[in-house]
Amino acid sequence: MIATILPGSTNFHTVGYNERKVANGAARLIEMRNFGALGTFGRPTADELTKYLMEYSSRNGRIRKAQFHVAISCKGHEMSEAELLEFTHRYLTEMGYMEPGQPLLVYSHHDTDNTHLHAITSRIAPDGRKIAHSHERRRSQEAIDRILGTDRRQKTDKDIENARQYTFSSFAQFKAIMFSMGYETYRKDGTVFIKYGGKVQREIPLAEIEALYKSGRRDRMRCRKLRSILLKYRDTCTDKEELRKEMKEKFGVDLVFFGRRDRPFGYMVVDHAKKTVIHGARVLSVEELLDFATPEERLDRVEDFIDRLLTLNPKTTQSEIYAKIRRQHAYIKKGVVYFGGTSRPLKPFMAEAIDRNNRIAWVERFRPATEAERDMLCRIFKVSRPDLVTLTAERTGDYNEAVERLREIFADDTVSVKAGMYAAGFTLREQDGTAFAIDFRRHIIVNLTDEGFDTKRLRRKTTSKQMQTPSRTKATHRPFRLTGLKDAGGGSQSEKREWEVGRKDNTDDLDNSQQLKR
Known part of the structure; x- marks a missing residue:
């Protein structure tokens, strides 16, 4: 049994609140006593009831907030309306509000899952004195305990x-x-x-x-289940109090918040089924838990965030975006943004920009130093904006080793140059009369013309001594093969990319209160 004493008022505004509930079919007036002639010739209006209470309370001008308003409720429907009304009379008697001549309104509300009444009267006694109110909260609980016989x-x-x-x-x-x-x-x-x-x-x-502290093993599976359930019910609740009620009634889980009532800084999960306590941050951040927005609104936020990232850095790749939005438990894959079990395609200009940036990132892994090298790689990876590719000022040690290896191949007259390059893991590409040796596995590109190689040997016919092609080493010289690389219009949709990431969501499978309580 709970009795909640609600804030006082100078104008008895709670009468209007309850009468509006009556008009909406969510409550009814079940008792009106000591209101004089009101109600003799019909149902009094809210204004008439309010005016009577204010005139009655004016007999003691020192009391500024004369309204006394208490809500009394039981667990579920363990009491009938008549039984709860009798309890209310006994409670008001214990608190000093049932003297002869004391005006009283009692409303029954039936818009919740439990029986509860609202009682309204004045803090002024019929003789004009103020009814004792010191230690009211403690006295209220003691009154309930006496009525129920609770030790x-x-x-x-x-x-x-x-x-x-x-x-x-x-x-x-x-x-x-x-x-x-x-x-x-x-x-x-x-x-x-x-x-x-x-x-x-x-x-x-x-x-x-x-002495009772125990560092219990954190059940990761339990945390994942709780997280999925919290996310699912957060999206169907309007505030944290409704969410707390749903979690306790359906899953035996209490959410205990810390900090200001309207702005808590954290919470604990009291899992009564497992008799344990989990720090809320290990399940779901308090910001996410209290984010009572629609799925569409959340997707809008994620998409706006991605747009800002692309504005700040036009070369942001999909993997870089994923690393940031994963904190919001969202991700993108194949041009689609996913969040909380919902998804929708990215705006076309975003999908195209991300696809382009992924391709640019692949080009820059080769560290091109000249425009010719850059243009060759952009042609291979179908990059439409070569101007966004950053050129490298210095050559790496791997590049120098590759050049030395190519010189050895070109210096060997007993082997075909093309065959030797292939065995060493190089692929030959030509553009506008310029030849390039490309190692796709080690991400190296060599402009054979700029490095002074005799490119005529690439066209020389194979002699009898060169008919024997040296065998390639196993994994060391396997050339990179481009497969499934699409153009900029749909590249972010291609399958099995190295940069693609994602996850599964099993929220719907976890909406089972019995399973969670086990």
Whole structure:
């Protein structure tokens, strides 16, 4: 049983709130007492009820916020409406709001899964004095315990003993367990204080709690399941309170947030099914958890982020984009952006730019030093913007070794130059009368003309001594073969690229509360 005392008001605005609920079919007025002649000749309006309460409360001008508004609810439907109304009368009597002549409105709400009533009256007694309100929260809980016959200290001891059975590794995690049971917990000078209903119920030495710390093994599979469930239900809930309710009712999981109510900085997952506590950041960041946006809005954000990356660096490749958007749990593959189980094609200009940049990245792996080398590679990899390719000022050691190896091949008159190049892993390409030796495996391009090689030997007929082609070494000299490389219009859609990345999403397979509770 829960009694929530809601904020006061100078103008009894809560009457209008409840009457609007009645008009919408979500509530009904089940009791109105001590309102004089109102209601004698028909149903009074919200303005009439409000005006009466304000005139009644004016008998004590020192009280600025005279409205007393309490919501009383039970678990599910364990009480009928009539039983809960009787409980409300007893509660208001205990709190001092049922004296003869005290005006009272009671509304029954039926827009939630549990039976609950809203009671509205004034903090002014019929004789004009202010009804006692000191320590109201503590008195409220004590009143509920008296009505229900609950021994609060005994129940607190039972809940503490239950909390000891959980796996937790810090005071913050123990605090989260107690919070999930309805307790406020804090420590001071080596003592842990456990409060319920505004009153300290138990004091425990901090050392006694610290002795229970266990560094339990983190169940990665459990974390993945929880993450998928949280993402799925986040997309169907409107706020964190609704999400908390869904997780607790369906999966036996409590979400305990830390920080400001409207802007928490973190949270704990109290997994009652497994009797353990998990730091929320290991499951899902608090920013993602509280991102109550539509899937389309999230895809828009990812796409805008990719657009900004391409604006800042026009040569950004797909692998570089993936490394950044993976933090948002999104990825791109074959010109499609994926996020949270939804997907859509990238805008054509983005897909084309990414495909072009992937090709440029392949060209730059060869470290071309001249425009001729660059243009040859751009022709091979179908790069439409050679001007974006960066030229290298210095030659590498691998390049120099390749040149020396080619000189050895050209100096050997007993072997065909072409055959020798092929055996060494080089492919011969020509463009505008210029010959290039390209090692696709080691990413090296050599302009044979610029390096002073006798390119006429490439056209010389094979002699009888050169009929024997030397055998190629196994993996060392295997030439790179281009397969499946498409033009710029659809390159990011080609299959089995080295730069392509992705993942599977099994969210739908995990929407099973019984499976999660096991």
